[in-house]
Amino acid sequence: MAPVEASAAATAAAPAAPEKAPAAADQAEAPDGGLDAPVLLAEGLTKRFGDRTVVDGISLRVGVGEIVGFLGPNGAGKSTSIAMLTGALRPDAGTVRVAGVDLAAEPRRAKRLIGVVPQEIALYPSLTARQNLRFFAGAYRLPAGLRRERIAWALDVVDLADRADDRVSAYSGGMQRRVNIAAALLHRPRLLFMDEPTVGVDAQSRNQIFEAVLRLRDELGMAVVYTSHYMPEVERLCDRFVVVDGGRVLAAGTHRELLRPLGEGLLEWAPTGAELARLPDGLEGLAARLARHGDLQVLPPSAGDGPATLRLRAGRMSDALHEVAQIAADHGIGLGGIRLGRPDLESLFLTLTGRHVRDGA
Amino acid sequence: MFTMLQKELRVLLADRGAMITLFLSPIMFITVMSLALGSSFSHLGAAGKISVSVVDLDGGAAARSLLGALSSTGELQVAGRTEAQAEARVKAGTDAFAVVVPAGFEQRIEQGAAPSVRYVVDPSAARQVVDPLEAAINAVVLSVSAETRTGFALDRLAAGQSDPAVRAAVAAEIAGLSRAARTVDATTALPPGSKAVRYPTVYQQNVPGYAVMYVFFVVTVMAGSILAERREGTFRRLLSAPMPRWQLLLGKVAPYLVVALAQVAVLLAFGRLVFGMKLGAHPLALLPLSAALACCAAALGLLLASFARTEAQVNGLGTVVVLVLAALGGCMVPGVFMPQFMRDIADFVPQGIALNGYQDVLVRGGGLGTVLPGTGVLLGIATVLFLLAVPRFRFVR
Numbered sequence: 185m186a187p188v189e190a191s192a193a194a195t196a197a198a199p200a201a202p203e204k205a206p207a208a209a210d211q212a213e214a215p216d217g218g219l220d221a222p223v224l225l226a227e228g229l230t231k232r233f234g235d236r237t238v239v240d241g242i243s244l245r246v247g248v249g250e251i252v253g254f255l256g257p258n259g260a261g262k263s264t265s266i267a268m269l270t271g272a273l274r275p276d277a278g279t280v281r282v283a284g285v286d287l288a289a290e291p292r293r294a295k296r297l298i299g300v301v302p303q304e305i306a307l308y309p310s311l312t313a314r315q316n317l318r319f320f321a322g323a324y325r326l327p328a329g330l331r332r333e334r335i336a337w338a339l340d341v342v343d344l345a346d347r348a349d350d351r352v353s354a355y356s357g358g359m360q361r362r363v364n365i366a367a368a369l370l371h372r373p374r375l376l377f378m379d380e381p382t383v384g385v386d387a388q389s390r391n392q393i394f395e396a397v398l399r400l401r402d403e404l405g406m407a408v409v410y411t412s413h414y415m416p417e418v419e420r421l422c423d424r425f426v427v428v429d430g431g432r433v434l435a436a437g438t439h440r441e442l443l444r445p446l447g448e449g450l451l452e453w454a455p456t457g458a459e460l461a462r463l464p465d466g467l468e469g470l471a472a473r474l475a476r477h478g479d480l481q482v483l484p485p486s487a488g489d490g491p492a493t494l495r496l497r498a499g500r501m502s503d504a505l506h507e508v509a510q511i512a513a514d515h516g517i518g519l520g521g522i523r524l525g526r527p528d529l530e531s532l533f534l535t536l537t538g539r540h541v542r543d544g545a
Numbered sequence: 546m547f548t549m550l551q552k553e554l555r556v557l558l559a560d561r562g563a564m565i566t567l568f569l570s571p572i573m574f575i576t577v578m579s580l581a582l583g584s585s586f587s588h589l590g591a592a593g594k595i596s597v598s599v600v601d602l603d604g605g606a607a608a609r610s611l612l613g614a615l616s617s618t619g620e621l622q623v624a625g626r627t628e629a630q631a632e633a634r635v636k637a638g639t640d641a642f643a644v645v646v647p648a649g650f651e652q653r654i655e656q657g658a659a660p661s662v663r664y665v666v667d668p669s670a671a672r673q674v675v676d677p678l679e680a681a682i683n684a685v686v687l688s689v690s691a692e693t694r695t696g697f698a699l700d701r702l703a704a705g706q707s708d709p710a711v712r713a714a715v716a717a718e719i720a721g722l723s724r725a726a727r728t729v730d731a732t733t734a735l736p737p738g739s740k741a742v743r744y745p746t747v748y749q750q751n752v753p754g755y756a757v758m759y760v761f762f763v764v765t766v767m768a769g770s771i772l773a774e775r776r777e778g779t780f781r782r783l784l785s786a787p788m789p790r791w792q793l794l795l796g797k798v799a800p801y802l803v804v805a806l807a808q809v810a811v812l813l814a815f816g817r818l819v820f821g822m823k824l825g826a827h828p829l830a831l832l833p834l835s836a837a838l839a840c841c842a843a844a845l846g847l848l849l850a851s852f853a854r855t856e857a858q859v860n861g862l863g864t865v866v867v868l869v870l871a872a873l874g875g876c877m878v879p880g881v882f883m884p885q886f887m888r889d890i891a892d893f894v895p896q897g898i899a900l901n902g903y904q905d906v907l908v909r910g911g912g913l914g915t916v917l918p919g920t921g922v923l924l925g926i927a928t929v930l931f932l933l934a935v936p937r938f939r940f941v942r
Contacts, residue, residue, distance in 0.1 A: 272784040272941060292787035300785040304778030308552065310559035315552075322548030323786040367782070377785075 221284060222247055223297075223375045223407040224269065229278035231264050231431075238264045240431035241278070246375065249405040251397065253412070253422035255529070257537060261431035262411050263303070266377055269409070270300045283374050296324065299373030303380040305360045306367070309353035313344060313363045316352060317370060324371040331370075338366035341396050358389025365396060376400065376408045382417060394421060415529045425529065429537045439529075446527035446535065447478050449501035453508070454493040454521045462515045467492060473511065477504040497527070549796030550803065556770070557804065563766045567808055571759035572815055578755070579747045579820065594622040595678065598631035598643040605651035607693040614685050615644070632665055641670040644682060655697050660690040745908045749823070750879045752816030753903035757896050758871035759812070760805045760842050765863035767801045767846035772856050780940040794938065798843050805839030827912035831903065834916045837923035838899045844930035851937040870896050895926050 224246040231239040239261045246252050256262045267273035269280055271291050280287040280294075287294040307316045314335060321331040339345040342362035352360055361381060368376060378397070382390045398421070400406040412418050418425065419439060426436045435442055453474075460466050467482070474480050474496050483493040498504035501524075512519055525531075557563055599615060601608045616623045626634070631643035643665040654660050662682070666675055703715035774780045774797075783793055813831070816822035824831075845866070853859045871877060873887070874896025880888050891897030902919035905911035 267781070267941070270785040272781050292789070295785055295787040298785055300782055302778040302781050304776070304781070306778035306782040308556050308779065310556055311552070315555060319548055319552040320782070320786070322552075323783055323788055325787070 222281075223250075223283050224409070225281045226269055227279050229265060229268050229275050229280070231261075231268060231273065232276050238431050239268065239275075242428065242431070242433055243278075244269070244409075244426060244433075246407045246409060248374075248407055249401050250424060251401055251408040251410055251422045253418040253425040254409050254428070255411065255415075255418065255425055255533070256428040257533075260429045262428060263379065264431075265428070266300075266379055266409070266411070270298055270377055271295050272300075296371060297374045299368035299371070299376040301365050301368045301376065301378040301381050303383065305352075305364050307352050307360065307363055310351060312349050312351050313339065313355075313366070314348040316363060317348075317367055320367045321370045326371060334370045334372070338369045341369060341399065342366045343392055343396075356386075356389070358385035358392075361385050361389060362392060362396070365393065369400070372404065372406075374407065376406055378408060378410045380412055381410070382412065382414065390417070397421060415533075419529055427533065427536055434536045435532070442529070442532055443527045446532060447497040447499050447501070448527075449498050449504075450525040450527060450531065451496040451498055451501070451504055451508070452493055452523045452525075453496075454491045455517065456491055456521065459515075459517045459521070460491075462517060463511075467494075470494065470511065473507060474504070477507060491521070546792065546796055546799065549793075550800050553770075553797070553800035554803070557766070557800070560766075566762050567759060567766060567804065568811060570762075571755045571808070571812055574755045574759075575748075575751045575812065575816065576819075579751045582747055582751070594620065595642065595674070596622040596624075596634075596640045597678075597682075598626040598634055598640050599623055600628045600631045600643060600645040601625055602628065602648045603646050603650035604648075607651040607654055607689060608646040610693065611644075611646060611686060611689045614689050615682065618685075635665050635667050638667060638669070641667045641674065642678060651693065654690050654693045657694070660686050662686055745879070745904055746822070748816050748820045749904065749907045752812055752820070752822055753900055753907060754876040754879075756809050756812040757838065757874065757899045757903070758867070758876040760808050760838055761845065761867045761870065761896065763801050763805050763808070763839075763842045764846040764849055764867055765859055766804075767798075767843060768850035768853060768859040768863060769856055771797060771847075771850035772853065772859055775940070775942060776856075784940055790940070793940065794935075798847060801843045801846060802836075802839045805842050806835055809835040809838070823907065825906040825908070826910045827906060830906050830911065830913045830916045833913070833920045834899060834902045834906075834923070837920045837927065838895070840927035841895045841899075841923050841930065844927040844934065847938065848930050848934040851934045851939075854942070870894050873897065875900055895923055898922050898926075 222245045224244060226242065226244040229239055229242045229244075230237065242261070242265055244252075244254075244265075254262055254266070264273065268275045268278075269287075271280075271287050271294065274288075282294040282297045285294040285297065308319070311319070317335045317338060318331065321334060326334060335348075336345065339348050342365055344359060344362055344366065347355070347359065352363060355363065361383075365378070365381060368378075382393055385393070394417075397408055397410070401408060410418065410422055422439075424436070424438050425442055427434045427442070451474075453470075455463075455467075455470065460470070463469055465472070471480060471482055471494055474494055477500065478496050478498040480497075481495040483495055485492050496504060508519070508522065511517065597615065599612050601612065612623065612625055615621055626643075628645060631640070631645070634640040635643050645663040645665060647661055647663060650660060650662070664679055664682075699715050699718055703712050706712045706715065780793075784790070809831070813822075813824065817824055846863075849859060849863050849866075853862060873890050874894040875883060875888070875891045876896050880891060880897075880901075883891070892901070898919045902911075902916045905915045905919075909915075
């Protein structure tokens with residue numbers, strides 16, 4: 185891939201500056217952006233379909249060059265929120281400002297600052313990649329000369345320049361996904377929405393997509409709102425996360441901020457009946473000692489007469505492990521029934537929503 | 546707008562199924578149906594002569610005179626045949642009617658008795674045809690009988706004359722009897738204000754008929770394309786572009802107006818170049834009519850896309866609507882073959898209004914003034930369909 189013009193990230197948010205980096209000069213212009221001004225500021229977004237409130241007062245703030253993971257199980261209200269944030273759906277309440285431009289008051293101006301990569305392969309399969317890109321560039325009214333230049337650039341970003349004149353229907357799923365992204369980049373938006381951009385792609389294409397996203401962030405200062413069901417993917421890519429369910433924001437913050445309440449680690453212990461018999465106060469005594477080190481849950485046995493499981497979200501994992509070792513040494517109990525884990529977004533999700541990210545609504 | 550037009554036409558050109566439906570299929574229908582129905586149309590407005598066999602069992606001059614008199618009317622196809630041949634033709638349905646002149650026909654006339662003939666009639670022949678025909682032939686028989694009887698009388702008169710000059714004069718009179726005019730110099734006139742009826746050729750029926758019918762297949766192609774854009778998310782993507790919704794909608798509809806006009810142009814050109822179909826005295830009058838027809842088809846397509854939720858619904862419902870309206874509008878069966886109530890229905894169906902307008906120009910020499918009322922009605926229907934469709938139309942479901 186060819187490098188994009190350098191040092192765009194620092195200047196992309198300052199369109200009024202007299203000396204812009206080349207990439208920033210090309211980028212969709214925002215009227216009142218500034219380094220500290222958010223690229224996206226949504227407040228109190230609400231949408232009802234009949235009696236059902238699908239999105240209930242969601243607020244969102246995305247800064248320049250920030251990649252924000254927008255997470256939630258199916259039916260959480262993500263797609264409806266994104267439709268409102270991109271101007272495809274009118275909210276019943278709330279406001280959206282893109283780089284200071286009110287989406288409701290000046291939709292055409294605001295939309296020039298937004299790029300959308302839909303979850304679907306939103307392309308015309310019977311046309312070539314170049315013909316598709318030419319059409320979408322036309323939809324953004326790019327002048328003919330700039331259109332050619334941008335198409336070449338976008339194809340380069342997604343590493344498809346050599347297959348540009350093949351029909352999209354002849355592409356692999358991963359290549360189609362990459363053209364899908366290229367179509368959203370032609371007007372060099374300040375803010376890119378990517379809705380499940382890696383669904384159904386192989387590892388190589390997924391990596392190429394990650395590289396493209398990071399390159400856009402690093403070289404153009406493009407902000408990205410990214411939704412995905414693949415938690416490792418989001419953890420690797422995103423700077424911040426917003427977790428939604430039931431149409432509301434349940435949590436928002438960096439990886440560290442979100443996982444802090446979950447403690448340093450997860451410890452699960454399922455002692456056998458013989459081991460419990462050696463403890464003076466049995467399961468209750470063991471639970472009381474572990475509970476000093478964090479939040480403890482006693483999970484019922486999975487089989488009818490099997491052992492119960494103690495699950496501890498440990499505040500300080502070293503203290504918890506020291507306690508476990510002490511108990512085992514004092515009462516001659518083995519450590520075979522112990523499992524250790526680190527908190528991640530998946531466990532955060534489970535904690536917040538009671539569901540896994542990939543669960544249905 | 547040009548970008549959307551260009552894209553839509555590119556996508557359509559790449560869609561072989563749609564191209565076959567919109568262009569190849571009507572060309573094949575026109576060709577096959579025109580070849581199949583050519584002979585039916587050649588008789589439209591010029592009913593074939595009724596074939597009548599005359600069986601002469603008498604062999605006399607009066608019978609020959611009768612055969613000559615029937616032939617000379619020009620309205621019947623008369624041929625002398627044996628009795629067996631004549632009966633076989635009636636039985637086979639080849640002739641509806643045979644006249645048998647019995648033996649002693651002339652003798653009865655000479656004796657002053659009423660002439661006698663026998664008719665052999667196809668039992669399935671309509672009485673409305675047979676009865677007037679029998680009456681007309683009876684009149685001819687009476688005329689021949691009177692003429693023969695006068696001849697005999699004059700003959701007898703001549704035989705009684707001794708003066709050769711008188712006898713020659715009577716003989717000349719008798720000879721003149723056979724040359725007497727047996728036809729009436731009649732002319733046909735229409736009541737004031739009536740228009741002469743002209744019938745289309747098979748091509749003037751089938752080319753505009755199938756053109757009108759297939760223009761409406763734009764309905765399924767267009768609605769299917771709209772549903773595909775919804776399904777594939779391209780509408781969602783375009784909604785995030787800085788383009789007003791009305792422009793997006795117009796950009797989706799306008800290409801199909803062009804396609805419909807192209808269909809009419811291609812099919813009329815095909816009819817003209819391949820079959821030599823006449824385009825009438827004012828072919829440019831077809832332009833506003835075709836544009837209004839295209840608006841109707843596109844509006845119906847938009848309405849279908851507004852209500853249908855799946856592409857299967859579009860194909861099923863669209864095909865039924867298009868075919869039923871085409872049949873009601875007289876695109877498949879010419880109006881002259883349809884009962885009056887069906888012709889009345891056709892006057893309210895867009896296809897019927899359009900087809901009537903096309904035939905006004907192609908067949909009856911109509912011009913712009915002739916097609917303007919129909920064009921106005923079609924535009925009115927298109928407006929109503931648009932008004933029904935637009936409030937229900939959704940880019941994203």
